[in-house]
């Protein structure tokens with residue numbers, strides 16, 4: 321799926337006069353629009369600028385190209401890089417709204433990619449404080465991953481009397497269950513790893529977690545690498561650090577590592593900020609070890625507010 325639903329502009333400060341410009345390199349994509357737009361998937365594939373890969377959109381100007389008219393081609397001059405694109409497009413293929421959803425890979429194709437044994441999967445998990453917030457769901461649902469005694473101690477100080485059920489599963493009744501975002505992610509990942517172990521035992525699965533520091537576990541067979549402090553702001557340092565160790569961190573298949581990986585997941589505690597940018601760089605370093613088609617799966621609920629790629633700065 322590919323969607324653009326940004327409703328918010330980000331600003332960057334100009335160095336020469338300290339005024340602000342719109343930063344077109346940072347945008348926020350809200351995924352809830354996918355839910356609303358699910359019935360309106362655009363026909364055909366997105367048309368990309370041959371030079372900069374901008375997607376043809378509602379604001380693109382399409383002209384008849386006199387020279388090439390006999391081939392039914394049109395001229396689209398890219399509004400970002402001015403490249404002259406000669407394109408073949410039907411009227412109904414031209415986007416008519418600002419939000420356009422394309423299906424670029426069907427779930428079946430994706431499944432085939434997952435089943436290809438030689439590539440790897442890196443789970444990039446948000447363990448920032450907000451992942452402990454809960455939502456009420458109907459009925460009694462048993463989640464394996466409750467809250468640890470340590471987490472309870474940490475959260476206790478923030479709880480108003482009467483709100484205990486929000487973090488303490490014992491307060492759930494048979495009518496409602498309070499589940500945290502972390503619990504949902506844990507349940508989903510546990511299922512994924514279980515399935516991978518059965519269907520693709522030789523696939524290599526890696527783990528990267530992030531809050532106010534990034535912990536690179538890899539396949540779980542080695543001592544994890546923690547990236548913290550100033551390093552979170554230095555992309556080249558993170559890359560250099562993992563360049564030498566990624567191979568070592570991504571060597572054992574899921575059939576051997578599933579249990580130890582799951583144990584690592586269970587021990588994750590949610591606290592602190594969201595260093596999403598550095599975590600992604602780390603995950604990319606791990607995924608590079610796998611064959612083309614390797615995947616990074618990001619589970620996050622918040623804006624990047626720490627380290628490289630920080631929002632709003």
Ligand SMILES: [Zn+2]
Nearest residue numbers: 369372398401
């Ligand atoms: Zn372009």
